[in-house]
Amino acid sequence: MTMSLPRQAAPPQQPPPPRRTETRHERNRRRALTLLIIGLLIGVPAGYLVWCAHQSRDSGRDKAAKYAATGLTPTYPAKIQRRLYEVPVPHPADRVASYETNNWRTSRLYVQFRTTAAGLDTFLDAMGVDRGDLKKGAVTISARDRQVSGWTFQDPGPWWGLSHSQTNPAPTQDVVVNLSNPVLPMVYVVSRTVP
Secondary structure: OOOOOOOOOOOOOOOOOOOOOOOHHHHHHHHHHHHHHHHHHHHHHHHHHHHHHHHHHHHHHHHHHHHHOOOOEOOOOOHHHHHHOOOOOOOOEEEEEEEEEEOOOOEEEEEEEEEOHHHHHHHHHHHOOOHHHOEEOOOOOOHHHHHHHOOOOOOOOOEEEEEEOOOOOOOEEEEEEEOOOOOOOEEEEEEEEOO
């Protein structure tokens, strides 16, 4: 025999507490906060997109100017260019200018810079040659390359030059050095490679 327990009565239904009415100040504050959040959610990404588009356009203009150049421009050659063409511009160097041409047969990098006597030795050593390989009066840069670069080599010299030939795919460099000021020699290089 089981004993049944008396059923408990349900608690009396209590009416829900009355809703607190929002004051005008609270409502305006809530709306302003909602508007601010919506503005930030839309404005920040939109501003970022505008900024990115502006950066991209500037980058495109810079590249277009670089590739539209038809002669030496007063810029360092890019690191990858210096490595591919084996033209190690020494430090310190000033009056640096460069220009690259490419076609299906030959690619050329034209570079000029002024450096110190020690910088010239460092440059030649990095190419695998030394000052003893320079020949007095030798203008080793061809007439075609002089026309492309705008170099005339008519200023007072003495002019010293060398051609550093290497087997493909390593580049071949023609170097001319103006030693009219032996403390600050001016170096002209044409490095060409066959792709």
